Amino acid sequence: MAGSEVTSSQYIQHHLTNWTYGLNPETGEWGFAHSAQEAAAMGFNAIHVDSMMWSIGLIVIAMIFFRGAAKKASAETPTGFQNFVEMIVDFVDDAVRGSFTSKNNMVAPLALTIFVWVFLMNLMDLIPVDLVPWIAGQIGYYVFGVDPHHVYMKIVPSTDPNVTFAMAIGVFFLILFYSIKIKGVGGFVGELTGMPFQTNNMLLKPFTTVINLVLEGVNLIAKPISLSLRLFGNMYAGEMIFILIALMYSAGWVMGIFGGTLQFVWAVFHILVITLQAFIFMTLTIVYLDMAHADHH
């Protein structure tokens, strides 16, 4: 994409803009945004087509494979792909058994979905940053007759805060749901207001209640926010560095070779980050849900 008339900041800006479909406030019509400013102007009435496409596409492919393995699953000796799927299932199962002390049939499948999905979305980071956007630009130009500079394609869904926040909010809803289901509304409210400061003095009680509610409220809200921002921050920063490295390719062949080496090293390092972030997201989900199931702190 790095044409001669494109500056570095434009290049970066282009890479960080989602392919957005939304309600254009100026024209009052639904359509694709042609620039980052236009996309930003759409506000909440917009949808990131690339994030949706890549994230759902990835998980659908994964689900097809997993469903295939589940259909073929038998007590006989597993082979090939079956083995691979069972290894992942076993890994998730171990993690759930290790951290989750109550009994709930939805935690393990939830953990599996999160792990596989986050991992696959992060994995897109290893595809060279320019490759897919360039292909998309060519398709946009030759098939749809759009200016390739107006074709936006962000292929790493986990660098889109919408995606990470959606997952974290999903987990947050589950935390709330199970907290109330297990402890009852009174128990949950009691947990939020009765700790950490405890008193039997009726005069002091309102103060401790308010302070406790603030502290516990922050504690509760921090869970989904830290969950989503950790993943988003890591992947966004990683993607950013890939983009910066990619900029070196337009600065002569010496910098190009240097950039190539850097990209390789960073990609190798990123393999760790990708897996680790998926694992952390999964483990924290399990731990948070375990805390929601626990009757006391």
Next chain:
Amino acid sequence: MNINLTLIAQLVSFAVFVWFTMRFVWPPLVQAMDERKAKIADGLAAAERGAHEQELAEKRAAETIVQAKQQAAEIKANAEKQASMIVEEAKNKAQEEGSRQLAAAQAEIEQETNKAREQLRSKVAELAVAGAEKILRKEIDANAHKDIVDAVAQQI
């Protein structure tokens, strides 16, 4: 970087995929894995049982061998006893036979001797008679002196 409808759409799809995993992916896989685990445990137990049975069989075999050896030794001892008995018997029989034959031979010899002696005696008597006849031909009648001659022959 904008928060927008994508959030809602992702939330819905997240719920759908979690539901899908929970309904169609996780249970069959875990069930199959549990079944396999049980099967492997059964197999291991069976192997252990087999090993135990083999141990027992080996013990039994060893016992049988010891028994067989004992029996063989008994049989051998019996056979040896019998053999020595047979030999003894044969020896006795041979000895008996030998002494019997010896006795028979001796009896025969004695008989022969007696016979010979008898013949000799009769011959001597004859000779004596013949001699005496020759001597006495001229002077004595044979019939008249037969008693004397016989008495002489008897003394020989």
